[in-house]
Amino acid sequence: TTADKSTIETKSIWVGNVDYGASVYELEDHYRSCGVIVRATILHDKYSGKPKGFAYVEFVNAGSVELALTLNDTILHGREIKI
Template sequence: MQKSFLIALVAAAVGALLIFQFLPTLPSYLAFLLGTVLAVGVFTVIPANGNGDSPSNTEYTGPTMTLYVGNLPYRVHEGEVKALFAEFGPVSSVRLVRDRKTGRRKGFGFVEMAESGAQKAMTKLNDYNFQERTLKVREAKNQDNDSEKSDD
């Protein structure tokens, strides 16, 4: 939000300077106001993310699979992991596990993505060198099955 406001303010100022150059008899406050109106018009026409409704921004609704991703770098972010797995298919979510006490990442996480892409990702990214770490990619185990085994 704050970044958008600064961009709009700069666009309005630049617009005002350009208008003032072409119409020097126009008072500067009117040139700034006209520049502001033009900036608002531009931001209304151009989406804030710059992509519009591109297919990569739409949510995937088909069959999904959750992958366990181990040996991740501790400083990796969800966006970097999502970009890596998105090469193989639509990614629904990325969850990197953190320690509850310290808040630091534990070096593993889960990626939910399209089933067909998940199969390709498992094949290609298991034992893949990512930011100087060798990833381990497997199908995530179902938590319900794990809890049933421990109850027996």
């Protein structure tokens, strides 16, 4: 529902400049210190199956998003990620 979607959005971050070789496990590990993660998703092209270079991380609590924002411009898998 729309209410569920907006609730999820308050507890999620968009992560850009994700290396094509990075795994979901590495992404989760990078943000683990921010709080409990519900899921991390690296988006892939539906035709080629290759990663698009960005991801989403959903946390249990909205407060974790503020902590995650402090990790903007940090290095993940050799690249400076953007939130």
